[in-house]
Amino acid sequence: MNEPDWWAATVADRVWSRQQAQKIISRLNHLFANVPDTRYWILVNACKQINGYNLFFNCQRKRAYQRSWPIAQLKDSSFEQLLAVLAGVRTKYNFTFEYVHFTREQRRILHEEVD
Incomplete structure (x- = not known):
């Protein structure tokens, strides 16, 4: 790949990663309520079937069952794109990430x- 093609692909990846991070942040804004005695975390699952990653938002109140909501499915994305997306989410939220x-x-x- 020559220089302009490589640069265009890199810019496109950065734009895509930023857009995905903003989508995840908007979903988290809707789901997150800062409730006392509640643990919040994001589970990141590497999924070989879709050649990508699934992200879930989890919360668990004290003495209660865990709840989980799917927040993103990053199909056909590379590991570098995942790093960029998670870094974008980290700028707004400081949740624990669990990697599976x-x-x-x-x-x-x-x-x-990321951490």
């Missing part, structure tokens, strides 16, 4: 780049 079905190396990178 990732390799040890990917988890290390996620903890370094």
